[in-house]
Amino acid sequence: MGTSANKRTIGFSAGFPEENEALPFAEHSKRSVFRVHNTLGWITPAILIAGWELTARARLVDSSLFSSPAQIAAELWKITLNGELLSHLEATSLRVLAGFAIGVSAATVLGALTGYSGTARRLLDPLLQSLRSIPSMAWVPLFLLWLGIGESSKISLIALGAFFPVYLNLMNGVRNVDRKLVEAGLANGFRGFALAKAVILPASLPAYLTGLRQGLSVGWMFVVAAEIMGASRGLGYLLIDGQATGRPAIMMSSVILFAICGKLSDGVIATLSERWLYWQDVYRT
Amino acid sequence: MLRLENITKRFSNGTLALETINLEVAPQTIVSIVGASGSGKSTLLRMISGLEVPSTGQLSWNGQPIQRSQRKISFIFQEPRLMPWLKVSHNVRLGLGPSPDREDEKLVTEAIAKVGLERFAHALPRELSGGMAQRVAIARALVARPSLVLLDEPFSALDAFNRLKLQNHLLKIWAIDRTTLLVVTHDVEEALVFSDRVIVLTGQPGRISEDFFISLPRPRRRTDPEFQAWKQAILDAFDPSLLNESETLGEKSYASGH
Numbered sequence: 001m002g003t004s005a006n007k008r009t010i011g012f013s014a015g016f017p018e019e020n021e022a023l024p025f026a027e028h029s030k031r032s033v034f035r036v037h038n039t040l041g042w043i044t045p046a047i048l049i050a051g052w053e054l055t056a057r058a059r060l061v062d063s064s065l066f067s068s069p070a071q072i073a074a075e076l077w078k079i080t081l082n083g084e085l086l087s088h089l090e091a092t093s094l095r096v097l098a099g100f101a102i103g104v105s106a107a108t109v110l111g112a113l114t115g116y117s118g119t120a121r122r123l124l125d126p127l128l129q130s131l132r133s134i135p136s137m138a139w140v141p142l143f144l145l146w147l148g149i150g151e152s153s154k155i156s157l158i159a160l161g162a163f164f165p166v167y168l169n170l171m172n173g174v175r176n177v178d179r180k181l182v183e184a185g186l187a188n189g190f191r192g193f194a195l196a197k198a199v200i201l202p203a204s205l206p207a208y209l210t211g212l213r214q215g216l217s218v219g220w221m222f223v224v225a226a227e228i229m230g231a232s233r234g235l236g237y238l239l240i241d242g243q244a245t246g247r248p249a250i251m252m253s254s255v256i257l258f259a260i261c262g263k264l265s266d267g268v269i270a271t272l273s274e275r276w277l278y279w280q281d282v283y284r285t
Numbered sequence: 286m287l288r289l290e291n292i293t294k295r296f297s298n299g300t301l302a303l304e305t306i307n308l309e310v311a312p313q314t315i316v317s318i319v320g321a322s323g324s325g326k327s328t329l330l331r332m333i334s335g336l337e338v339p340s341t342g343q344l345s346w347n348g349q350p351i352q353r354s355q356r357k358i359s360f361i362f363q364e365p366r367l368m369p370w371l372k373v374s375h376n377v378r379l380g381l382g383p384s385p386d387r388e389d390e391k392l393v394t395e396a397i398a399k400v401g402l403e404r405f406a407h408a409l410p411r412e413l414s415g416g417m418a419q420r421v422a423i424a425r426a427l428v429a430r431p432s433l434v435l436l437d438e439p440f441s442a443l444d445a446f447n448r449l450k451l452q453n454h455l456l457k458i459w460a461i462d463r464t465t466l467l468v469v470t471h472d473v474e475e476a477l478v479f480s481d482r483v484i485v486l487t488g489q490p491g492r493i494s495e496d497f498f499i500s501l502p503r504p505r506r507r508t509d510p511e512f513q514a515w516k517q518a519i520l521d522a523f524d525p526s527l528l529n530e531s532e533t534l535g536e537k538s539y540a541s542g543h
Contacts, residue, residue: 184366185379187334187359188425194383202370279370281411 067249072256075249085257091233092223093261095151099158099226100219104212106159107166111211114167115174115204116196125171132164136222140229154226161222165214173207174200206280209273213266220262235261286312287333287433287465292342294328294490301490302328306342308484308493312432313463317476318484319519325491326469330435333467334360346433359426361436365418367410373397373421374406380425396428397421399458416447423455427462436468440475452478456503473519477512478505485522495522 049069055061056068063071079085110128114121139157147153177200185199227236235254242250287310294303303325310316320326331337333344335351335358344351346358359380367376377393378385397406400420410418419439426434439455440448452475459466470476476483477499485495497519505512 180362180364180366181368183336184360184362184368186336187362188379189382190379191383198379198383199368202368205370279409279411281369 065248067252071249072252075247076253076257079250079253087233088235088238089257089261091231091237092227092235095154095226095234096158096216096219096223096261096265098151099155099222100162100216102155103159103162103219104166104215107163107211107215108170108208111167111170111208112174112196112201115171116200121171128164128167132168136161136225140225144229149230153229154223154231157226157229158219158222161218162215165218166208166211169207169211169214170204173204173211176207177203206273206277209269209277213269213273216265216269217262220258220265224258286310286347287467288343288345289329289333290343290345292329292332292339292344294325294332294337295340304490304492306491306493310433310465310467310482312465314481315459315466315468315479316482316484317468317470317480318486319470319473319476320486320491321471321523323489323491324486325489326471326486327437329486329491330360330437330467330469333433334358334435336360357429357432359429359431359434361422361426361434361439363438364442365410365415365422367418367421367425369410372407372409373402373413376410376421377424377428380428382429392428392430396424399427400424400454414447416443416451419443419447419451420454423451423458427458427464430462431464433465433467436466436470438470439468441470441472448475455479473516474507476519477501477515478507483519485519487523495519497522 053069056063056066056070067075076085079088110124114125114128136157139160143153143157147156181199181203182195185195190198223234224236224239227234228240231237235257238257239251239254242248242252242254287308289306289308292303292306293301295301306329318326318329328337332339333351351358367373368379371379374393374397377396378389380396381389381392394406397403400423402417402420402424405413405417410421413421419442423439440451443451455466456479466479468476468479473483480499483497483499484493485497486492487494497515499515501509501511501515
């Protein structure tokens with residue numbers, strides 16, 4: 001005991017104490033923790049579905065208006081087998097993907113530009129902010145007029161929806177980069193594009209990724225509006241078709257599929273965010 | 286040789302921060318600038334580094350006017366200012382500027398070794414203690430083998446133990462490299478431990494009120510009577526109003542910068 005107490009005293013005065021400490025990594029249990037998190041996320045929907053099914057079976061709700069999970073599952077199974085589901089999913093996903101890609105590309109260029117350059121911001125931001133306040137449905141007749149009823153108008157509407165959250169988050173992310181980090185870059189000779197690449201863009205990555213997540217979720221919202229305005233395929237079409245033919249199970253299937261698709265695509269960006277922002281010194285629960 | 290001629294700095298809000306600063310810093314020396322908060326000492330350093338532009342006057346390094354940051358002049362800030370997304374080695378590499386050469390890679394390894402952080406070359410800034418992070422900042426400043434290093438209160442954010450350690454560490458590095466160091470501090474003892482010269486900035490706008498050439502041999506002991514006499518002489522050069530305040534508060538705490 002005496003020896004170990006002695007050792008500690010000598011160790012402290014011999015050098016930097018923190019050098020003798022292990023790296024505060026906590027990587028070992030990350031995977032198992034991740035699995036538990038994912039499992040926890042299923043508990044609430046599972047309870048809700050079970051309660052909903054029980055309510056339906058006890059005939060507490062009118063099943064012609066409010067289909068039970070079993071009816072919805074049966075309907076989904078039917079359209080899966082006849083290939084209808086895949087066709088609708090494909091059409092909607094491609095529209096969201098194309099619209100999102102276009103919206104994000106434009107937002108990335110303009111957001112970075114207006115964030116970085118005061119002149120560009122003063123020149124472009126007031127116009128873009130005023131366009132942002134136009135409700136999505138107000139664009140529908142105009143897009144139909146300009147681009148016709150085909151894919152272009154739908155993709156453009158989704159692109160427009162995805163654009164603003166990404167633009168706004170990136171612009172603010174770039175504008176709010178810590179001045180001290182920028183100065184450290186400047187003091188080491190980084191300027192212009194080199195400064196943007198080494199300091200400003202990595203520092204604004206968290207805001208950009210938040211924008212991407214918001215943009216994607218708006219993209220999924222806008223695809224409904226886009227498909228309602230006239231489509232022969234897609235989850236939005238499925239919804240309208242269910243309404244026209246009086247099949248609530250189809251309408252609810254469509255809504256649930258939107259939720260699943262939105263969640264899955266958001267999960268992709270959330271996972272990428274976790275991977276790319278591993279360096280953040282944030283409090284995690 | 287660093288030369289400042291008639292430097293004045295007026296901020297855009299009209300505040301005059303510095304007035305008529307004339308200064309020459311000889312190569313391979315350590316010069317400290319001390320002064321109370323608001324005396325413009327950090328502004329002076331930021332102008333030399335190119336982070337701020339003087340309103341009037343000329344700044345030159347080895348006869349060449351200083352316009353923007355250059356590789357031969359590096360800066361150590363009060364905080365480490367490490368890029369949180371870069372490993373220690375990549376943070377140090379930033380000191381080589383935007384387009385380092387391939388052969389510069391060994392300079393990075395050398396600089397990390399110089400501050401004793403070889404084991405942490407792949408660690409992220411969030412995994413470092415305050416003292417270690419500041420050592421990375423020192424490595425980043427030294428990696429390009431600058432001729433002049435500007436230090437803006439480099440140890441003031443550290444605890445007393447780490448401050449002493451890092452001061453000694455920097456002096457050891459200096460004894461080998463003999464890089465010119467210009468240190469801004471509000472800690473008179475720190476200035477005395479380091480410097481060949483201590484310059485006192487006083488007033489608002491700041492002006493050079495005293496220029497002490499410190500003849501104490503190195504290593505310097507803070508408890509030596511001669512060291513204490515120098516300290517008193519420097520403190521006496523501060524504004525009388527500040528001195529009165531320090532006497533009220535207790536001179537020791539004032540002198541150590543707290």
